[in-house]
Amino acid sequence: MYKALIFFVGVYLTTFTNALFDKDSNVKKVSNTIDLISTFLDPEYLTVVYFHTNDKRSEAMGLLFNELAKRRKQYYKFFAVDCDSIQKDVNKAAVPACHEDFKDALPQILLLEPQHVRSNVHSNRTLEPIQHRYEGDLNIDEFDTFAKKLMPSYSERLVSLEHLEKFLSDQPTLKKAIFLTNKKSIPRYWKALSAHFKGRLMVNLLFIGNAVLSVIVYSLGRPFQKAI
């Protein structure tokens, strides 16, 4: 009787977690190490990975994680790793967070910086991504405060007219987008857009003390002074 009950609870929880991160979710499910390795190779974005099992604690936190992913899908890439499935994988050693010794620490959230950020200076080989364990509450504001400083930005701050001219004349085939701002920090959405358009649109930021927030796009590499 008890065995049957445990079986049904197990099936329910597995089904629940699977349903939680279904195809409409902004969280990509990862259940084997091959998927996981390709997950870590996302070259542009800050990756947020939810390592979980199929228990009630994971289920409750999974709901919040799903909501977070829904609200922040533009800024980060979200993944959920089912450690129960990983344990059955022959390459399970490739996923230390799912190791049996750390099972009590599950569910846990790791933030992985893009791999290209770090490379060996001698061999130029990409190093393992830097991992940050998130231990705060799963509310949007607290998570944003933690994650914002880890977000990669491919938007450079233009500091002089020479710098601006160089930027406009660089890679003539690409159009240039400039964010004019009177604030010194780069907004999170601009960082996210710089990642999204990396290699397809050159995205930079120009600080002008009395500027009105605006975005301008320039389509030909002509000197800035002549274009004004």
Place this chain on the structure above:
Amino acid sequence: MTQKAESGPGRWVTYDGNLDHEKLKDADFEKLETFLGKFASETKVLPRMKVDHPTEPTNPQEGLAPPKDLPKPVVKDFIPERFEEIVYGTEGLVMIHVYRADDRHSSFDDVVTKFR
């Protein structure tokens, strides 16, 4: 949605949607993303690689050799009671070899013999 400003041969296009990050909603983000997407290239263009052409031939091993004025490594015996004093009180890189019985790694023995 946009104001177009043609100035000489170069062409500027200004976005006039909401950009205040404190009030930015999903729809604003998508609007800006769509706007920028119109100007983005379909394929990724990789930045040009910087290639240095040295005027004099260089020794490929040169960069890997340690500078000559570095202090020589110091070999200290491991005393568990004074672990913190030995390790944390030492400036620079600390290399510790942990071994069982007398089964030491030969390369570590070579280092010890060289610098002791």
